[in-house]
C-alpha cells in the first residue's frame with residue numbers, strides 16, 4: 094500500500110477524521126481539489142456535543158475566547174437551552190473557514206499531509222485495497238490505499254463512483270444567501286414573513302451581516318452560481334430595503350433537498366459528513382454532525398488498520414451513525430417546514446409554540462439539536478449512562494496511566510485527549526485494574542473520584558465506567574467478568590491473547 098488511509102476532502106469532516114487517525118498512529122493522506130482553503134463562512138458555530146468532542150481532543154482553546162449562548166430555536170420557534178444544567182448551550186460566531194483553519198493546523202501538528210489542488214477522479218475497490226486516481230497540477234496519478242473515506246461534501250465524487258445509494262427528496266425551495274458589509278441591516282433572527290416569502294438576517298461581526306431570502310414558488314434547480322446582485326434584488330422585493338451598495342463577502346444559494354446514503358460503508362470505501370447526508374442547513378446541524386461522524390469513525394478505522402479491531406467494530410460506524418443521519422433529516426425537514434412554509438403552516442407554528450413551553454418538549458428538542466441525547470446500542474446492561482456520552486466532569490485522580498502526569502485534578506475531556514479507551518475506576522478496585530492491564534496499549538486506567546458533579550450524575554450506581562475513545566460509555570461496573578467481555582467487544586483481544 095502507498096498509504097493506509099486516503100481521505101478525500103479537507104472540510105471539517107475530512108480534517109477531523111485525519112486528526113483522529115493520526116492520534117491512532119495511522120498514516121493518512123488528505124486530498125482536496127481546491128488549491129486553497131475556502132473562505133466560505135457557512136457553519137457559524139458548534140452545538141454542545143461538538144464543543145465536547147473538540148474539548149476531548151484539547152481543541153477548544155485553539156479557538157480563543159468563544160461565547161456560548163443559551164438562546165436557540167426550532168424552525169424559528171424559540172427554544173431555551175438551559176434546563177437545569179446550562180451544558181446544552183451552543184457556540185456561535187465562529188465562521189466555518191476559521192474552524193477549518195483550526196482543524197487543519199491541529200491535523201498538521203499531528204503529521205497529516207493535505208495535498209491541495211488534488212482531486213479524486215477515480216477509484217477501484219478490489220477487496221484487498223482501493224486504487225484511487227488523482228488529478229493534480231502535475232497531471233494524473235494513481236495510488237493504492239487500504240481504505241478510502243469520502244469526506245468530499247454534498248456532491249461527493251466518492252459516493253457516486255463507489256455506487257452508494259443516496260435516496261431522498263428533491264428541492265422544493267431555493268434560498269439565496271449573502272454575507273455583506275457596509276449596510277445597516279436590522280437583525281431578523283427568526284425571520285420576517287410576507288405573502289411573497291421570508292427574509293432572515295443576523296450580524297456576523299462588526300459591520301457584517303448574513304442575509305437569507307426565500308421567495309415562495311422558486312423551486313431551486315439552479316446550475317449557475319448566485320451573484321450578490323440577485324440576492325440584493327430579492328431582498329429589495331421582499332423588504333423594500335436596498336442593500337445593493339453593500340460589499341459582498343460571499344453569496345450563495347442552498348435548498349431543502351434532503352438525502353441520506355443507505356449505507357455508510359461499501360467494502361473498503363466509507364463516507365462521512367455531507368458526503369453521507371445533505372439537508373437544509375436549518376438549526377446549525379450539518380457541520381456539527383459531520384465532525385461527530387468523523388470522531389465516531391476515526392478510532393474504529395484506526396483499530397482496523399492497527400490490526401486489533403474486534404469483529405463488527407467498523408460496521409458499527411454505519412449502525413450508529415445512520416440513525417443519527419435519519420434524525421438529522423427528520424429534524425431539518427421539520428424545521429424547514431416551520432421556517433419556510435407559507436401561511437398554511439401558521440396553525441402548526443402556533444401549536445408548536447404552545448408545546449415548546451412544556452419543559453419536556455423543550456428538553457426533547459434541545460437534546461436533538463445539541464447532539465447530547467445520542468445513545469448508541471452498546472450491548473447488555475441497564476445502567477442509564479450506557480451508550481450515552483460521558484459529560485465533561487471534574488475528577489480527582491489518585492492513580493493515572495494516561496501519561497498525563499501526576500495524579501490530581503483532571504477532567505473527563507482531558508482523559509480522552511489521546512483518543513484511547515479510558516477505564517475510570519471509582520472504587521480503587523485492584524481486580525478491575527488487573528483485568529484491564531492486558532489492554533494497556535489501548536485503554537488507560539484512572540482511579541478517581543468525581544469532584545464537581547453535574548445535576549445529571551452518570552456515575553450514580555456504578556463503581557467504574559469504561560469509555561470509548563469518542564467518550565461514549567460502553568460498560569459500567571462492578572464486575573471484572575463483564576469488564577473482560579466489554580474490553581474484548583470494543584478493544585479486541587488483550588496483548589497476551591487471553
Ligand SMILES: Cc1cc2nc3c(=O)[nH]c(=O)nc-3n(C[C@H](O)[C@H](O)[C@H](O)COP(=O)(O)OP(=O)(O)OC[C@H]3O[C@@H](n4cnc5c(N)ncnc54)[C@H](O)[C@@H]3O)c2cc1C
Nearest residue numbers: 102104105106126136137213246366367377378379380381
Ligand atoms: C449557507 C449554509 C449555512 C450553514 N450553516 C451551518 C451551521 O450554522 N452549522 C452547521 O453545523 N452546519 C452548517 N452548514 C452545513 C455545513 O457547511 C456542512 O454540513 C459542512 O461543510 C459539511 O462538512 P464536510 O467536511 O462534510 O463537507 P465540505 O465542507 O463540503 O467539504 C468537502 C471538501 O471536499 C472537497 N472535495 C470535493 N470533491 C472532491 C474530490 N473529488 N476530491 C478531493 N476533494 C474534494 C471540497 O473542496 C471540500 O473542501 C451550512 C451550510 C450552508 C450552505
